[in-house]
Amino acid sequence: MAGASCERGPSTTLIITTKGRCVPMDVLIDNADRLLDAFVVTLRLFLVSGTLSLVFGTVLAAMRVGPVSILNRAGAAYVTIFRNTPLLVLLLFVVFGLPKLGLNLGYFNMNALALTMYTSTFVCEALRSGVNSIPLGQAEAARSLGLGFNQTMTQVILPQSFRAVVPPVASVLIALTKNTSLCSIFGMAEATAAMKGLLNDNPADLWWIFLGIALGYIVIVELISAAAGFLERRWRIA
């Protein structure tokens, strides 16, 4: 039990007893296991839906930039619909709604599915803008040098596209990390759910709980950001 040795006055003032440490931060230390488990769920949601979003987002982007107009329009419709639907409504539809249609993969998978449906639209837009940022002259120059389609792609277009999409894709993945917090409303015991639980049990330690869990998210976000910075430097020309 958090801060079991502390007695609290009617307000948030601490009454320090002789039994052991009694700093308010105890609430984080005492619940370290619970917090760790929660962040593991957050990370699992992030990794599963992040990977699937990158894959499905790439498929969508391919549909959007490809030559088949019906796929182009279907991709555009998908992106417009799911990018403009709030993630919470999408989660409602998928986690609470789809089981009524006979599709039930369990809470984790359903949450990951909704996150993927939502995030892949942003991945698609990021990739598409990356490809579109390459000037047409690059492809024309490559072809006039006698490079074939595959060579043009692998030697000229894709390397430049990769570099161009790193920052926007990193932004999308950071947004995904933060969006996993919505799964707390849909039965996932992840970090934001853990915060809510701790706040219920220890209302007086609000600031420590908030800052501690915020720090967890900040670490994940900074790691993604650092990875993106590394890739960008690595793929930089000159």
Added chain:
Amino acid sequence: MAASVLFDAPGPKTRARHRLYAAVSGAVLALIIGLMLWQFWRKGQFAVEFWEPFVTPRIINVLLEGLFQTLRAAAFAILGALVFGLFFGSGKLSNHRLVRWPAWAVVEFFRAVPLLMIIIATWYFVGPQSGGNAFWSLVVGLVLYNGAVLAEIVRAGINAVPKGQSEAAYAIGMGKSQVMRIILLPQAIKIMLPAIISQTVVALKDTSLGYAVLAPVLTYSGKLVFNEFRNTLQTAFVIAILYIIANVALSYLATWAQKRYAGENKIEVSAVGAVTDWSTGTAVQ
């Protein structure tokens, strides 16, 4: 189809092949949509009792009240976020380290932390009850998060004004605040406008998080409806349509504002924690 970096303009053979692809993919898409509709029908989700609430005056009123509260929350949020953004955005541009650093820290913090966390923490801070407490917790969370993003937009917008403008203003003897107020901000606002409208879309979408703290927004009205009629799919569908209409309209407005006011100056906000050169976040042509 316009010229693309990905492939040459197709010839007659390729066009024939593309028509084949189109026919096949069209059939596949139709099959997928058909299967979904069939599944809806098979599971009785088209039943009148599930859809009827949305044409019943009592339920329409519940949803309209939710919609009104949603728009109200979004309006408060975006106004508050603008003030927050102007304050911290110009703070980040300050010459004084003591101003710049805290502004940077506040902006980075609220961009890195999930909005829902901020809303829930605020809600527990003011006392976790539905109604007013919940509504204002939602607004506070939205202001802090969107304000932090707008701070970045403000900073990028001010940086996007050509340097000659501020140099010329200093040369004719204007002071720092005059340069900001008379020269930089009016020009920056034009450049920022599309990004601000786009951020309004984000704020509007995020009002849906009021659901988590029992704030009386559209999603919460939806909860009342689907708890009563057991029609989660249909309610989510109707709410999604309302949001999509509002957001698509706002997106068109943003595109229009981009063409009308900002032209080639496009503001792209960098990722949180970005320390490399893309943290300048502007693409001045």
